[in-house]
Amino acid sequence: MSVAPSVGREIGADGLVLSLSGDWTIAFGSKLEASASALAGPSGKPERPSRAVLDLSAVDRMDTAGAWLIDRGRALLEQAGMATAYRGARPEYALLIKEAGYKPDETPRPRHPPHTIALLSAIGESVYVSGQDFLDGVSFVGRTVAMGLRLLPRPARWRWTSMTYHLEKYSVRSVPIIALINFLVGAIVTQQGIFQLTRFGAGPFAVNMVGILGLRELGLLMTAIMVAGRTGSAITAEIGSMNMREEIDALRVMALDPLEVLIMPRLIALVIALPILTFLADMAELGGGLVVSWTYGGMTPVVYISRLHNAILPETFLVGLIKAPFMAAVIGSIASIEGMEVRGSAESLGQHTTASVVKSIFMVIVMDGLFAMFFAAVDY
């Protein structure tokens, strides 16, 4: 039914006659392009006539792509110094060529710098951006503290509904996964402890290890990392897509501060949620230790609990818990800052969500190290 586009050339009395036939539609893709390049023909031939006529009477169908190619062919002939004209075009195709014809592209494309310079500029930019990130963080903390102080005497302006909603989402709904991974980590640590310590005849001391390591470090660390991945990414994505859809601008013009409306409730919910989750994580971790000591170490639960009782102090437990709100504040702040920086595209949303999770986990581990040094220094 459809015939591929083709060009016939002959030199007549009134110059070069190009007879076009077939379907000049984009459906022919590369064939269409090939036929069109035949229009301009083998240039530089000695018998170059001064006139060219494009005969369109045999063209069955033409679309805007065909019209553009034909007109470009004509423009090329004209550039080569020929006078050109169309002949026999159906009225609608004449109109099409007029409306959708070729226009030389005079707008310059944006030029890309050479690779070495681009690399240097990228390095410079990332250094500058990390400096900027730090300043942004400081400014965010300052504004959050100021907002907190401003809201403190006015409980009526606290967004209780939003806060409890987010608290439920961040705490209750993450309990199963947090309990599960910490149970497993507790079990794994105890198992390895039993295996390694038995060689020195100190197998039962695996209980001390899981008790101290779990309560001081691992329970919190695993929970904070999980929360950074689960909740931090959600906060960035939520705030980021609100930003993309101008919802945050809508808040601003209503003279509402997004910090107060969106970020504070999430931040407070997270600061409350993480200690609770850490407590549950600690319990799950000790539970994992109990099961493994029983199965691998042959230690009854009563013995396990009494050994644990001797091994850990209230401080051991508190060290882990004290760190939790700080971790929550860091995760929440990074997630919010990244969310506010999302611009226009879906790509930017993805970038900032990734950055939020990566930065949060990095900061959680760095903070944990700083806390470890601090607690060692104060002998707690």
Added chain:
Amino acid sequence: MTQSPPIGPEREVVIRVRDLKVGFGDRLVLDGLNLDLYRGEVLGFVGASGAGKSVLTRTILGLLHKRSGAIEVFGHDLDKLTFQERLRVGERWGVLFQEGALFSSLDVRQNIQAPMREHLRLSQTFMDGLAAQKLDLVGLPQDAANKFPSELSGGMTKRAALARAIALDPDIVFLDEPTSGLDPISAGDFDDLIGTLQRTLGLTVFMVTHDLDSLFAICDRVAVLGHGKIIAVGKIEELLRSDDPWLKAYFHGKRGVVRAGAREASRARLSPEAPSVRR
């Protein structure tokens, strides 16, 4: 119009909708709807907000599931398409979504070239040329090609989205409120553009619109949706004479009367002899 749609029983139907039922939960939005779209016509589609215009469009496009009924596009039943046929159909229709739906991580040039790149094998120079041509056709400046969708104004987004919709020179173009949010001059240009494309390419246009100017200026037929069915379809003049209270309110209401006077003017503006506004 130099090329009015062919009249008579031999008119080719490109989209045939029969006894279509679409619903959400226990509410039927479309209840036994029948509609024919003929090749080469511009069908305006009106109806109260929430009557189900978008639902019908999205169902025809295969974005919503229907409860029952049949939809044929180019003679193919949409339920029984093979993967290859589905691809062919995708090449043959273009959609202008209400919000533009441009790919936000691609710039305008890449957006226009996306359907070409996915469906055809063309050289980059050719695609660049075609993208420039499409920009020109929809009345965007060439430097818009390097912009990202988030940097465009509302009107420019619409134009860029139309440029993408016509990138493959489709047979059918679906336009969802193409002129909403445009200033009257731009909206008029848009009507001109659609009229030109329809005349030159034999384009079939399915246009959801509330713009009375567009209805008068370029629509061959107007279909009215109400109570889940097409309650009236015909030339705009016929609908104007209708006694249906909703139609009366729609065309002869406060805003309708004003526009009806401007109708002749807009007809004159669109005649092919008149110089185009853009050039």
